[in-house]
Amino acid sequence: MIKFVIVDDDVKEIEHVSNLIHEITEDAKIISFSKITSGLKAEIENVDEHKVYILDIELANKVSGITIAKLIREVDWVSEIIFITNHDKMFESAYRNVYGVFSFLEKFHEFDKRFKKDIRAILKRNFDNQMFKYNASNAEFSLYYRRILYIYRDTEERKLIIVTATNKYKVSMTIQEMLDHLDQRFVQCHRSCIVNKDHVEVKNYKEGYFILDNGEKVYLLSKMNKKLMEND
Numbered sequence: 001m002i003k004f005v006i007v008d009d010d011v012k013e014i015e016h017v018s019n020l021i022h023e024i025t026e027d028a029k030i031i032s033f034s035k036i037t038s039g040l041k042a043e044i045e046n047v048d049e050h051k052v053y054i055l056d057i058e059l060a061n062k063v064s065g066i067t068i069a070k071l072i073r074e075v076d077w078v079s080e081i082i083f084i085t086n087h088d089k090m091f092e093s094a095y096r097n098v099y100g101v102f103s104f105l106e107k108f109h110e111f112d113k114r115f116k117k118d119i120r121a122i123l124k125r126n127f128d129n130q131m132f133k134y135n136a137s138n139a140e141f142s143l144y145y146r147r148i149l150y151i152y153r154d155t156e157e158r159k160l161i162i163v164t165a166t167n168k169y170k171v172s173m174t175i176q177e178m179l180d181h182l183d184q185r186f187v188q189c190h191r192s193c194i195v196n197k198d199h200v201e202v203k204n205y206k207e208g209y210f211i212l213d214n215g216e217k218v219y220l221l222s223k224m225n226k227k228l229m230e231n232d
Helices: 011-024 038-045 065-075 088-097 111-123 175-181 223-230
Strands: 002-007 028-033 051-056 080-085 103-106 131-136 139-144 148-154 159-164 168-171 186-190 193-196 200-204 209-212
Touching (some): 002 011, 002 038, 011 111, 028 038, 038 065, 051 065, 080 111, 103 111, 131 168, 139 168
Parallel strands (some): 002 028, 002 051, 051 080, 080 103
Antiparallel strands (some): 131 139, 148 159, 148 193, 159 168
16 A cells, blocks of 8 residues: 655645546555644654655645655655646756656646556556555554564453564564565574564573664564574
């Protein structure tokens, strides 16, 4: 699932863009904002999900889409950014000030056709975008595999906790069920823990811990799973 984040101060435009997205894919989560809020800032800071930002350059509250795009690129160099505007005079400013803009679309110049073409192109991109998707009555989210550090079982809540560099996510699954959803970079290093080998820098089987590339030490390493951990 890809999350689309629309920022536009025109409610009708938000509805129109949302309808265009749904015409292309049903596997999309769409959220919208009319200005910079704490919710939008939290969304930007959460880099665990695959996102496409659709930003109106000229917003009524004097904070431009370019300003929002700069905030995105401070923490997120992967998500796509599409600018939309009423005036082509903003074209040069947008590309000059923001790294990695996917496209720039004028609202009154074959917008629907060009927008849908861009979204289709984004959906066809082939890079390390494999994701774990979870959909339950109390939670729905998608995480890049590469963003997951490790997963452990919380014995009190009887849930699995997925740990990323910035967040923790609770899921009602068993260790084996989780392994069935992941790829070869993940191994069971303990009866109650799965780790992403790509993030492990130190393994100490004697003391029963591993150290991640962010410096975190986790005491969930078992000698019984040494063969799996060493099988790179």
